[in-house]
Amino acid sequence: MTTVERADEAVRPGDWLRERLSNALSEFTAAAALIVLFVALSFASPHFLTADNLFNIGAQTAVIAIIATAQTMVIITKGIDLSVGSVAALAGVVGAMTVRDLGFSVWTATLVAIVIGALAGLVNGLLVTAARIPPFIATLGMMSAARGLVFIITGAVGVYGLPESFQLLGNGEIAGIPFAIVLTGLVAIGIAFLLSQTQFGQYTYAMGSNLEAARRSGISVGRHLTTVYVIAGVLVGLGGMIAASRVNSGQPNYGIALELDVIAAAVIGGASLFGGQGRIIGTLIGAFLIALVRNGAVLLDISIHVQMVIVGLIIWAAVYFDQYRRRRLESRG
Amino acid sequence: MSTTSRPEPTTEPTDAGAGVPVLEARGIVKRFGHVEALRGADFTVHKAEVVALIGDNGAGKSTLIKTLSGVHAPDEGEIRVNGRPVRFSTPVDARQAGVETVYQDLAVADDLTVAANLYLGREILRSGPLGRLGLLDKRAMRRGATEALSQLGVRVPRVTTPIAMLSGGQRQSVAVARAIIWATNVVILDEPTAALGVVQTERVLDVVRRARDAGMSVVLVSHNMPQVLEVADRVEVLRLGRRAARFQADQATTDDLVAAMTGARATQTEEP
Numbered sequence: 001m002t003t004v005e006r007a008d009e010a011v012r013p014g015d016w017l018r019e020r021l022s023n024a025l026s027e028f029t030a031a032a033a034l035i036v037l038f039v040a041l042s043f044a045s046p047h048f049l050t051a052d053n054l055f056n057i058g059a060q061t062a063v064i065a066i067i068a069t070a071q072t073m074v075i076i077t078k079g080i081d082l083s084v085g086s087v088a089a090l091a092g093v094v095g096a097m098t099v100r101d102l103g104f105s106v107w108t109a110t111l112v113a114i115v116i117g118a119l120a121g122l123v124n125g126l127l128v129t130a131a132r133i134p135p136f137i138a139t140l141g142m143m144s145a146a147r148g149l150v151f152i153i154t155g156a157v158g159v160y161g162l163p164e165s166f167q168l169l170g171n172g173e174i175a176g177i178p179f180a181i182v183l184t185g186l187v188a189i190g191i192a193f194l195l196s197q198t199q200f201g202q203y204t205y206a207m208g209s210n211l212e213a214a215r216r217s218g219i220s221v222g223r224h225l226t227t228v229y230v231i232a233g234v235l236v237g238l239g240g241m242i243a244a245s246r247v248n249s250g251q252p253n254y255g256i257a258l259e260l261d262v263i264a265a266a267v268i269g270g271a272s273l274f275g276g277q278g279r280i281i282g283t284l285i286g287a288f289l290i291a292l293v294r295n296g297a298v299l300l301d302i303s304i305h306v307q308m309v310i311v312g313l314i315i316w317a318a319v320y321f322d323q324y325r326r327r328r329l330e331s332r333g
Numbered sequence: 334m335s336t337t338s339r340p341e342p343t344t345e346p347t348d349a350g351a352g353v354p355v356l357e358a359r360g361i362v363k364r365f366g367h368v369e370a371l372r373g374a375d376f377t378v379h380k381a382e383v384v385a386l387i388g389d390n391g392a393g394k395s396t397l398i399k400t401l402s403g404v405h406a407p408d409e410g411e412i413r414v415n416g417r418p419v420r421f422s423t424p425v426d427a428r429q430a431g432v433e434t435v436y437q438d439l440a441v442a443d444d445l446t447v448a449a450n451l452y453l454g455r456e457i458l459r460s461g462p463l464g465r466l467g468l469l470d471k472r473a474m475r476r477g478a479t480e481a482l483s484q485l486g487v488r489v490p491r492v493t494t495p496i497a498m499l500s501g502g503q504r505q506s507v508a509v510a511r512a513i514i515w516a517t518n519v520v521i522l523d524e525p526t527a528a529l530g531v532v533q534t535e536r537v538l539d540v541v542r543r544a545r546d547a548g549m550s551v552v553l554v555s556h557n558m559p560q561v562l563e564v565a566d567r568v569e570v571l572r573l574g575r576r577a578a579r580f581q582a583d584q585a586t587t588d589d590l591v592a593a594m595t596g597a598r599a600t601q602t603e604e605p
Contacts (some may be wrong), residue, residue, distance in 0.1 A: 198467040199456045202445070206453055209442035216436070217454030218425045276444030 025325065026270030027282040033268075034289045041292065045299040055178060057288075057295050059170065059246060062180035063088075065287035067239040067258065068265035069191050070232035072283045075266050076195070077228055078208040078275025079128065079135035083142035084262055085255030087120040087233065088240030090146045095241045096159040096250030099166055106165050106245075113241040114234050120146060121233020125226030143259070150252045159250030170246030180242050187235060192280035204228055208275030260311055265290045267318040274326060290314075353416040355380050355550045356401065356432065356519045361410035363396050370396040372574035373410070378519055383541060383551045385561040385582070388571035389594050394554055397571060398523055401552075402434035403427030414518060431517030437524045440508030441496050448478035448492040451511050481514045482507075484547075485540050502533025506540055513544045520544065521552040526560065538564050558587040570594055 041048045067084050074081045095113035098104040104112065120142060127138035172179040195201035203224050206214040215221050244250050267273065268289055269282025293314070297307045356378040363371040371393045378384050388394045399405045401412065403421030412419055414430045421427045427434070441450045448471075457473045458464035478492040487506045489499060496504055505525055512520045522541070526534040541551050541564060555561050561568060562582050570578040570593040578593035591597075 197469055197471075199458065199469060200467050202449060202453075202456060202469060205444055206442045206449075209444040213440060213442050214453070216424050216434075218428065219454050276442065 030285045041296045061291040062184040063243045068262040068287045070235035071262040072266040072278045075271045076208045076278045081139045083139040085258030086143045086146035089254040091116045091237040091240035092244030093250035114237040117233040117237020121230040125229030129222040154252045169242045264315045357413040359411045361407045375576045381548045382566040385553045385565035385568045392571045393574040432519045433512035433516035434521040435512045443497040451478045519550045523554045
């Protein structure tokens with residue numbers, strides 16, 4: 001048979017650049033917004049560009065970034081995890097209690113917090129895969145259940161009286177660099193590598209993009225999806241422990257509405273709620289942007305209530321942008 | 334046994350169509366509750382031929398396809414691959430027996446690149462300990478994808494382009510190519526051109542012909558009678574859950590096919 005050359009469906013070489021740009025478009029946009037906000041805050045507040053404040057933003061970014069990384073993995077699979085705030089609080093509180101009541105070292109306590117996060121992730125994953133409950137509802141239930149557990153085990157009272165060493169993860173330093181930032185870097189590099197370079201990452205994107213195609217390709221999607229939720233839980237547990245360490249106590253109220261910040265961070269960075277898209281570099285930029293908004297609002301004396309409105313607007317804008325991008329792509333095909 | 338005749342006899346092995354069928358279904362019965370979708374259906378695919386499977390809506394085409402591709406297990410009957418009886422309980426079983434299927438809309442992951450889609454579920458890993466950690470050998474997959482697509486005459490901008498950026502025809506060509514690359518015996522295409530325009534359809538059919546000429550067997554499910562007669566070597570007609578007729582494509586007309594589908598006339602140009 002002969003191949004017939006047809007001009008109307010020919011390869012379009014000029015698309016290479018467009019393809020590259022389109023891939024990184026949300027990341028560029030987010031980075032631009034980040035720079036604009038950074039410069040604006042530098043002019044708006046004399047306290048912004050101080051070493052203390054920048055370190056503070058770094059540490060604040062760390063927790064959001066680690067948990068947003070977890071959220072990004074779940075969002076790539078076309079899921080969502082609403083339970084991150086409650087699970088982080090549970091992990092932090094239990095970690096603090098093991099130090100106070102059982103005399104665990106901060107390292108062992110961190111391990112316990114991570115295991116708590118992993119267990120919560122396992123339950124989320126099994127609810128989604130085995131019980132076939134949609135991720136939104138499965139993790140909504142976990143959000144309530146984990147928060148309830150936090151109040152039950154603490155009696156709704158913060159866990160105080162911790163040794164100085166408990167502050168290591170949140171306020172400690174390695175060679176002058178905050179420990180939390182080092183941990184964030186390690187987590188981000190590790191997960192970015194996992195997602196972009198391994199078979200596991202490939203399957204994660206594939207499942208979010210077309211679950212049925214992934215299943216018919218012989219991928220055991222149930223086991224794989226559960227693993228994604230477990231890894232996300234591990235990161236949430238670690239994030240919760242860092243957050244507790246920053247305030248040197250286990251706070252039962254920690255992380256209420258944290259899911260909004262991290263979902264916003266992921267979506268701003270280009271993760272698509274329709275699944276199949278999202279990169280850790282974008283999520284880091286998004287997390288930094290959210291931390292800046294929070295920090296700037298405090299410096300400029302904008303009330304916490306106005307901050308909530310701002311975060312809401314940011315989420316709308318980011319999701320609208322994602323929709324718009326999808327529609328344009330589809331109308332081309 | 335049937336003898337195939339094609340417009341271009343020089344491109345085919347001399348014994349094509351003779352011998353043991355590559356894929357054969359005998360007396361397949363499949364019930365869904367009280368509904369009998371297949372009532373003893375037979376189906377035959379020989380080496381290096383394009384067989385069109387046609388039938389009216391509800392004739393049992395999709396059920397038969399799903400049985401052959403491992404989605405449904407038959408209640409009765411036998412499936413043979415190269416003469417050996419097989420049991421497919423999952424699509425993976427069918428794939429391991431060399432039978433690949435392209436479903437109408439479920440074929441590709443839009444966000445993944447062309448290369449990643451071609452290798453989905455069969456990724457090439459790095460050699461050594463890195464590979465055991467699940468590290469992908471992306472370069473090898475890009476190379477393999479480029480080579481395989483050029484052999485099949487599928488043209489895409491680059492194998493690193495996400496599927497979402499391709500046209501409908503290119504997308505479907507990639508899905509079909511993916512099945513052809515991995516199939517060792519039969520490729521089943523379920524309405525591969527239903528959503529495509531004329532030019533795009535022709536491109537997909539080119540890929541099908543090339544695969545056939547390279548020795549692959551292709552099952553084509555289609556509603557488009559002129560297309561069936563254009564691309565298929567043989568046509569098998571399913572009616573009311575059974576094989577109603579078989580035709581050599583070059584000896585049949587659209588009217589013959591329609592008559593067999595609707596049961597207006599029991600024409601059979603060949604019967605063993």
